[in-house]
Amino acid sequence: MKIGILGSGAMGCLFGAAFHRAGHDVTLIDVNQPHLDAINAHGLELDTRAGVEHLPIPARLPADATGPFDLVLVFTKTFHTEGALAGIAHAIGENTHLLSLQNGLGNDRKLAGVVSDDRVMVGASMLPSDLEGPGKVRSHGEGYSKLYPAFGGDPAMAQAVADALTAGGLPAQLDPDIHAAIWSKAIFNAAMNPMCALTRRTPGFLGASEEARATIRAVVEEGVAAAHAHGVMIDAQPIHDLTQVSMTDHADHEASMLQDVKAGRRTEVDAINGAIVKAAAEKGLSAPVTQTLWHLVKLEEAKLA
Missing domain, CATH: 3.40.50.720 (NAD(P)-binding Rossmann-like Domain)
Structure with missing residues (x-):
């Protein structure tokens, strides 16, 4: 090809x-x-x-x-x-x-x-x-x-x-069932990427913090609820497991959103957290933790101006 x-x-x-x-x-x-x-x-x-x-x-x-x-x-x-x-x-x-x-x-x-x-x-x-x-x-x-x-x-x-x-x-x-896989990855990214970007740290740092782990768990649950509302019946546990793998096996990996913030570039938070929040709202649901991370990363982007 x-x-x-x-x-x-x-x-x-x-x-x-x-x-x-x-x-x-x-x-x-x-x-x-x-x-x-x-x-x-x-x-x-x-x-x-x-x-x-x-x-x-x-x-x-x-x-x-x-x-x-x-x-x-x-x-x-x-x-x-x-x-x-x-x-x-x-x-x-x-x-x-x-x-x-x-x-x-x-x-x-x-x-x-x-x-x-x-x-x-x-x-x-x-x-x-x-x-x-x-x-x-x-x-x-x-x-x-x-x-x-x-x-x-x-x-x-x-x-x-x-x-x-x-x-x-x-x-x-x-x-x-590729759209389930895409939703699962989007939820994983919504949980991990903003946390890395906002703390300026890699996943290993997040894994050592109970506050970070609790926030990550909450975002996963919100995202899965939004997916279910749209008829995408994914399981939350494999996504929770992936976040754990990220915090251990990929402890030093710099998430793309972290790389963008460090380089002074616009992030993809609108297509990740923002898209999940909007998808939830379309079905009458709220995703407050996901939305808060979205807004905080948008504030980081506002500094670029």
Whole structure:
């Protein structure tokens, strides 16, 4: 497959590397020029528990991406989705499939505005990855990914993508109940990301605090209630378990929202906590702890002005 990774930060590079290892024609696409320059000059440096690799994957600005792609994997920040896809419109053909593994809720509808519904896939990935510097990505920790056509239909392309990722070292599987997986990840992120961002600490710090653990538990329960109200009957316990894994196995991982706050960038809190609060309100529910974290992170963003 000819694959474009739209948004080639920490996660995009991790997935691009997997497709590259599996023998596919991969292009990393981003607007971070020093990052692109470093990759083109020295290869993508990927540090995993298996060791350090230097992978010769081409990295391009959106305008320089050449298509048509068979698959575009969307890993941009959620608020950049439409603009980023518009930037590579010339490389999206009549058979191009789009896959979002982005954070939050509602990404499927954004992709459906670009290609037909049958070419939209969505997924959730529970893999840690950090951008250590231009052209350098570190991923120490275990995880998995799930994906499926967003609106049903033939899963053949989704299966091909999952097989390619697995062959490239990132275990992936099809999940017909993909929207439950997306809700579960959004709830996990709503609990962990703002707490890391607001305390300027990694999950290990949160695990040592009973106040932090109680707040995290409350957000998970609020999110699960909102999901149930929308007919997504997920179980809270696996999400609680994932938060515990985050606080132990991934104790030093810098959550994306923490990275954004430290760098003075806008976060994805609207698509995560904000989306859950709004989904709850649509069904007459409140999510006060989730909402408080949303508002506090928005105050952090207001400092940027």
